[in-house]
Amino acid sequence: MRSSLGSLRTAAIGVVVALVAAACQAQNAPPSSEASAAASVPAATSDAASSAPSASAAAQPSGLPQGGTLSIGWNGEIQWLDPALAYDVTSWPAERLMFEPLLAYDQGTTLVPLLADGMPTVSADGKTYTFKLHSGVNFVNEDGTVLRPMTADDVAYSINRVLNPKLKPNPSPVASGFFGNIVGAADVLSGKATTATGIKVVDPTTVEFTLEKADETFLNVMATPFASIVPKEAAGDDATAFSAKPMGTGPYLFKSYTKGQGATFVKNPSYWQPGLAPLDTIDYRTGQDDIGMLQQIQAGTLDLMGDPMPPAQFTDITTNPDLANQIVHHTLVNVDYVFMDTQQPNNGPFSNVKVRQAVNYAIDKDAILQITHGAGVPANCIYPPDLSSFDSSCNPYPHDVAKAKQLMQDAGFGSGFETKFYTDTTDPDPQIGASIQQDLAAIGIKTNIVSQEFATFLDTIETPHAAPIGWVGWFQDYPDPSDFIDPILSCASAVKGGANAALYCNKAIDTEAAAAKGEQDPAKRKAAYQDIQTKIMADAPWAPFRTQEWYTLIGKNVGGFEIHPVWQYDVRNLWKTLG
C-alpha cells in the first residue's frame, strides 16, 4: 500500500503530522483513548431520528447550542475536496463536513454505522460483507435543496470510482492498496471493466462486497473518506471539476474556497440527521502561520488551529494558568523511528544487523523527549500504545552506550564510519536529527545531517538506497496493526515509491503478516501481530524512539472538542457556546 507517507506528498509543506487515518477492526478495538480534552461532551443518547448512532453519537442534538461560526486555521491548503483523491491533514477534516461513508468511528476506535443501517453482516469465510443502507439519506444541492435520495447504486458507483484508472487528473492514491482486495477490482484498475464484480447491488437499499481474501481491515477501509458516497451526476470522472463543486450527504455544504485564504462551509438545512449540524458557518482558514494562529486563539478571533503547537511557544502556553481550560492534548497513534537501509549496497554498514542494533542501543530517547518539551512517550517497538497489538513489555534495546560500542566492534566498525542522515525541515524535526547525531557520534558514527523540505524528503526516502539512515514518523491510516506492517515493513513496500524507507524485506514476516491479517479471532490476531513485532525488532530495521503527543490550544467557546484517535480533528461534531 503506497500509503500515508506517499500521500503526504500532497500535504502542505511542513505538515509533518499528517495523519490520515481510517479504520479498524471492530472486534478488538482498543479501549478508546482517554481524551484529554478540556471540553466535555454531553452524555450520549441515541438520536431518535436515526435508528443508528451517528459517528458522533455522543452529541445529543436537542441539547446542542445551535448557530454561530466556528473558525479553524491551517498551515496548509486544501488539496482536494474529492474523497477519491484527498489524502492529507488539511483536506480530510474539510471533506468530512460534506461527505459520509457507510461506516464511522465512535469517539474511540470502535466502528459504528453511519450511512449503513447497522453493521454489515459478514459471511462465515470472512469474504462477503452485506450492508443495508440507512433510509432517508439525501444528497443535497449547494442551495440546500434535496437533489435525491441515496441508493445502493450510489454506493457501488462511489467505490468503483475510487478504482477508476481514468479519474482525472490522476487515479486515487489508494485504489489498489485499500480496495484492490475486492473481487474484480483488478479488472477495473487495469481498465478492462468499469465495475468490479465483487460490488453487487442486491436491491436499492442493500449492497454486497465480496473480497478475494478474508481481510479484517476491510471495514476500516469502508470508514475512510475514500469510501464516501458521492452522487454520480455531480462527481463524474473529473476530480478537479468535482472538487470545485463538491456535493455529498454530510451535515455541511460547500460554499467557496480561495487558495491562500480558506474555505467556507454552511449548515446543511436538509441534513438527514436534523440537529447534528449545530453551526451556521465553518470558516476554514488555510495558509496560516502557527504563531499567528496561537495569538488569534488567545485573542478570541480564531477557534481552532489544525497544526501542532509551535515548540517555542509550548512552555509559555501550556503553563499559562489563564489558558489551562483551553489546552487539549492526546497521544497519537504514531511511531517516530530512525530507519536504516537494511539492504545498503556494497555491504554498507547498515546492511549489518549488529550496526543497526547498536544504533538502537545508542539513541537517548529521553533527550529527544526533553527537546520536544516532553510531548510524547518513548517508543521502544513498532506499535504505539493506542493500537490493539501494543505490547508494553517489548523493549529489546534499552539505552546502553557500552553495549552499542561493543556491537560496533563485533560488526567490524570499531573505528566508526561516516554517513549522511536525512530529516525534513519542519521545526523541530532537524533538532531531533541533531540529538540523534550526537548519540551516533558517541558510538563512532559520524553523521552529516541533510534536512530537506518535506515533499523532497519523502521522495528521497522512497527512493531505494538514496538515504542510508534518517528519521521519519508513521501515522496510522486506520487503527489496525496491519497498517504498521504492510505499508512500511513488507517486501511489497520495499520498492521505489514505497514507504518502506528501511527497505526491510523478510519473506517469513510477509507470510505471517498475511495470515494475521485474515485471522478473525482477536486474541490470536493480537498474539500473531506481537510475534511479528518481536521478530522485526530482532532484525532492527528501525530504531523507534517516540510516540508523539499532540497539544493544541482551542478557543474559549468551542464545544465538543476532543482529539479523536483516528480523525484527530473531528470538526463536524463541534458547536459554539455563547459568550
Place this chain on the structure above:
Amino acid sequence: MTAARLTATVETSGRSTPRAWGYLRRNPSFWIGFIGVVLIVGSAIFAPLIAPHDPNLQFRGEGLTKSGDPLGPTAKFPLGTDKLGRDELSRLLYGARTSLTVGIVANSLAVFIGVLVGTTAAYFRGRPAKLRAFGRGPALSVPVEPILMRTTDAFLAFPALLVAIALVAIVGPSLGLVIVVIAAILWTATCRIMYSTSLVVLASDFVLAATAIGVSDRRMIVRHLLPHLVPLIAVYATLGIATTVLFEATLSFLGVGVPAPAASWGGMIIEHVGYYRTDPRVVALPGLAIMATILAFNLLGDALADALDPRKWR
C-alpha cells in the same frame, strides 16, 4: 561618485599612503572600526581557545530547563544555551568563523572577478579585441566591452536571492557552495564601479603616452591601470565584507546557508525565530553579532574611503 573625485584619486594615489595614514590616525571611526574588526576576527581565529564548550555539544539535562526550553545565563553557560542545550557563547564564537570565512573568501572572489571584468571591459571599450585562434590564422574581431558589460547587466537583473536559493536547492547546501553563490552574485557591483573608474583613468594623458610607445594590452591593464584602482579596491573589499556577512546570514535564515549543526549567525536566528516572544535572547544575540560585524567593517571601510579621498585632506 563624481568624476572630479575619481580624477583626483587618480592623480594622487601614487603618493597617498603616508598622508592617508595621517588622516586615518586622527579619525575616531577608523579606530572604532579597526578595534571592532580586530576583536571579531580575533575571536573567530581563536574561537577554539576562547570558547568555553564544544559549540555542537548538546548538554543533556543540564543544558535545558525541565520543560525543555533554553537556559538563561549561568556560571557554566555565560550567555545561556540554545534550544538544543548547546552553549550560546561558544556557538556565537564559532559562528564568527563561519560568517567571516564566507565574508572574506566570498568577497575577495567577488572583488577579484569584479576588477578583472570591469577593467578589461573599460580597456576594450569602443575597440573590439583582435583574437587569433591558437595565435595564428585570421584575426577575429570580438566586441569585448559589450559582451562583458551586458553580461554584468544580466547578472544585475537576476533576483539575487532567488538565484541563490535555486542553486543551493539543486546542489545541496555546503560552505563552499555558499561562498561561490555569494561571489557569483556580488561581483557585479564592484565590476560597475571598477569599469567607470577605469574609463576615467584610461582617458588620462599617461595612458595616451603608453599607447603611443606600443605597450601591450596586458601590460597596460596590469601596470598602468590597476595601480590607480588600488585604493578603491581596498575600500570595496572592506565594505563588501559587511554586505557578504549579511547575505550569508540571509541565506542561513532562509535555510539554504551553511548546513547544521555548524554554527552560523543567520542559522542561529532562524532556528530560534519562534522564541522572539518567549526568550528574545536567543534571537537577539546572533542578531547583535551580525550588526556589530557589519558596523565595524563599515566604519573601517568608510574611514579608508575618506582617507584615500584627497579632497578630504585640505
